[in-house]
Amino acid sequence: MTADLGPTIAAAKAALRRKLPNYAAVFADMAAEVGREAEEIAARHKDGDPVVPRIDYADIVSNSVPADAVAAIRRHGCVVVRGVFPRAQAEAWDAELLDYVQRNHYIEKAKAKGNLDKYFSQLKSGKPQIYGIYWSCPQIQARQAESMATARAWLNRLWIWEKDGQEFFNPDRNYNYADRIRQREPGDATLGLSPHVDGGSVERWIDPSFHHVYRHVLSGDWRAHNPWDGEGRTETREIPSPAVCRMFRTYQGWTALTEQGPRDGTLQLVPTVNAMTYMLLRALQDDVPEAELCGAAAGRAMRINEQYHAPLLRALVPVPKVQPGDTVWWHPDLVHAVEDENHGKGYSSVIYIGAAPDCAKNRAFQELQKAAFLAGKSCPDFAPEDYEVDFAGRATEADLTPLGRKQMGFDAW
Numbered sequence: 001m002t003a004d005l006g007p008t009i010a011a012a013k014a015a016l017r018r019k020l021p022n023y024a025a026v027f028a029d030m031a032a033e034v035g036r037e038a039e040e041i042a043a044r045h046k047d048g049d050p051v052v053p054r055i056d057y058a059d060i061v062s063n064s065v066p067a068d069a070v071a072a073i074r075r076h077g078c079v080v081v082r083g084v085f086p087r088a089q090a091e092a093w094d095a096e097l098l099d100y101v102q103r104n105h106y107i108e109k110a111k112a113k114g115n116l117d118k119y120f121s122q123l124k125s126g127k128p129q130i131y132g133i134y135w136s137c138p139q140i141q142a143r144q145a146e147s148m149a150t151a152r153a154w155l156n157r158l159w160i161w162e163k164d165g166q167e168f169f170n171p172d173r174n175y176n177y178a179d180r181i182r183q184r185e186p187g188d189a190t191l192g193l194s195p196h197v198d199g200g201s202v203e204r205w206i207d208p209s210f211h212h213v214y215r216h217v218l219s220g221d222w223r224a225h226n227p228w229d230g231e232g233r234t235e236t237r238e239i240p241s242p243a244v245c246r247m248f249r250t251y252q253g254w255t256a257l258t259e260q261g262p263r264d265g266t267l268q269l270v271p272t273v274n275a276m277t278y279m280l281l282r283a284l285q286d287d288v289p290e291a292e293l294c295g296a297a298a299g300r301a302m303r304i305n306e307q308y309h310a311p312l313l314r315a316l317v318p319v320p321k322v323q324p325g326d327t328v329w330w331h332p333d334l335v336h337a338v339e340d341e342n343h344g345k346g347y348s349s350v351i352y353i354g355a356a357p358d359c360a361k362n363r364a365f366q367e368l369q370k371a372a373f374l375a376g377k378s379c380p381d382f383a384p385e386d387y388e389v390d391f392a393g394r395a396t397e398a399d400l401t402p403l404g405r406k407q408m409g410f411d412a413w
């Protein structure tokens with residue numbers, strides 16, 4: 001795929017350089033600052049600071065999240081929101097999901113079928129026990145929960161969602177993007193996921209819709225780039241591919257069903273919103289072959305590697321220990337990875353739930369997804385494995401609450 005796009009990439013890079021003739025100086029300036037930031041993150045983490053901000057769901061409800069925590073979330077692009085669900089609720093979901101997977105023989109069926117999803121195939125570590133399960137009752141219940149809606153609305157409001165009378169998205173209404181689950185056995189030593197960014201790779205350089213999102217970076221005024229500005233974000237055009245998210249997500253995220261922390265096979269983040277700025281300008285430099293973008297390939301997760309992005313990788317830190325019912329959120333431009341091995345004593349399990357606020361792009365996708373839900377097929381963004389079509393205990397329309405019906409596009413808001 002990259003080979004076919006070679007001339008397009010070369011032409012796009014040439015055009016971007018013509019608009020930014022001092023691309024080397026701009027990159028040097030930015031890289032120095034991002035490098036300092038990465039070193040600071042690494043040093044803080046070494047000293048025992050988890051870096052990833054943590055807030056309590058109760059503080060969201062009482063509108064008393066500390067201002068310094070909000071500033072830290074904006075800077076680091078990620079947050080742990082503790083206690084969105086009671087521990088007992090999350091543990092009950094965990095037990096039910098394990099049962100759902102086992103009694104429907106998911107593992108055996110998945111092994112027989114082989115892995116159809118090539119999205120992560122370029123990553124050195126590419127199979128972190130993520131299951132193609134979208135429609136279990138626990139997933140539906142967690143997605144449509146009132147507390148989840150409250151948390152997502154608060155998080156969405158950290159974005160600029162309207163400007164000059166134009167609304168980019170509605171922060172208080174979210175669609176339920178049907179993502180998957182992770183169930184990682186204790187001692188599981190299958191490889192995790194190498195550092196990457198989702199939501200588009202080469203299109204960030206070759207498609208004008210992405211150029212608008214990153215207009216300040218690509219014009220050299222990289223300090224003016226606000227990663228929380230919704231302008232243009234809901235109008236990006238991704239290259240169609242299984243597993244590239246077609247919804248606009250203000251955050252990727254997951255809900256913990258088990259206790260998990262560093263070395264338990266969990267998430268790692270490069271907690272700086274400047275990582276994408278670095279990656280965009282890095283690919284324009286003279287040491288990168290003309291038809292290449294530092295390893296980015298169409299329809300694949302965007303890779304971060306030692307050769308081109310070493311300073312960013314210094315700042316890769318694990319998410320601090322979380323409890324069942326806690327949630328983790330990260331900005332869609334954030335570099336993330338999954339640890340290679342679960343050294344923990346128990347399962348490391350999560351339900352992936354991000355935030356996909358109401359906008360035309362997300363409404364359009366919800367129509368496709370609604371049909372998949374009714375048929376029990378895979379979410380249309382992923383490989384059409386369709387495991388759950390005949391699964392016993394799969395959620396149906398009758399399991400949707402009034403809020404869930406809106407979040408799934410069955411009822412108008």
Ligand SMILES: [Fe+2]
Pocket residue numbers: 196197198336
């Ligand atoms: Fe990812």
